[in-house]
Amino acid sequence: MKVAVRYFASVREALGPGEEVGVDAGASIASLRDALAARGGRHAEALGRDRVLRSARNRVLSAEDTRLEDGDEVGFFPPVTGG
Amino acid sequence: MTAARVSIRHEDFDLADEVAALRAGDGGVGAVAVFVGTVRDRNDGTKVKTLELEHYPGMTEAAIESMIDAAMRRFDIRAARVVHRIGVLAPTAQIVLVAVTSAHRHEAFQACEFLMDYLKTQAPFWKKEAGPSGVHWVDARVADDAALARWGIDSGNAAPSAAA
Numbered sequence: 001m002k003v004a005v006r007y008f009a010s011v012r013e014a015l016g017p018g019e020e021v022g023v024d025a026g027a028s029i030a031s032l033r034d035a036l037a038a039r040g041g042r043h044a045e046a047l048g049r050d051r052v053l054r055s056a057r058n059r060v061l062s063a064e065d066t067r068l069e070d071g072d073e074v075g076f077f078p079p080v081t082g083g
Numbered sequence: 084m085t086a087a088r089v090s091i092r093h094e095d096f097d098l099a100d101e102v103a104a105l106r107a108g109d110g111g112v113g114a115v116a117v118f119v120g121t122v123r124d125r126n127d128g129t130k131v132k133t134l135e136l137e138h139y140p141g142m143t144e145a146a147i148e149s150m151i152d153a154a155m156r157r158f159d160i161r162a163a164r165v166v167h168r169i170g171v172l173a174p175t176a177q178i179v180l181v182a183v184t185s186a187h188r189h190e191a192f193q194a195c196e197f198l199m200d201y202l203k204t205q206a207p208f209w210k211k212e213a214g215p216s217g218v219h220w221v222d223a224r225v226a227d228d229a230a231l232a233r234w235g236i237d238s239g240n241a242a243p244s245a246a247a
Contacts, residue, residue, distance in 0.1 A: 083206075
């Protein structure tokens, strides 16, 4: 299945605004993140486990154990700093 | 009138206009509490030239709408509005407005603070600061997580709770 990945703030600066990614059925936000980081290079740097990141599924803040479905939108970004 | 409850935009806002619109025609309002956040000229001892705000279009509006729903459930308030600016802002510029109306002051004060604490740690905005030594993304503050925790809500922003 396919999900639309979107990046924001420092992650966007490293990787661009986003990309469409194929994932296995039963994938979670965590497994998607790890698969992207496993590409190495900039992806490893921006999405590696030493980075504190938050994530959203379909525009709702979601823990990384959240399961994904075909067509989902997944956002990865640093802790938020608005207000 | 019923103005939209959330506005994310580049343009500035006028405090008097916002308050007038929020309480227009509602004779039950006896209190209006307003918070306005502005750009400081210094942050952590360093001069700030500009502050640039990025957000997650679509998610931001939905997140703040649900925060207002939570405030309406939790406090006896009559109306609330949040305006948040994006783009490049200079020191002294207004960034954010939270305005709440209620019958009595206590609920308005509380709901206003609740909404700000919520927004600081759960709305997808990011600040990038430009100063004399260059440009950097502003770090999230653990103190902001603690502020939300006072309301019994786990933030998981600056200090994420249990890894997934």
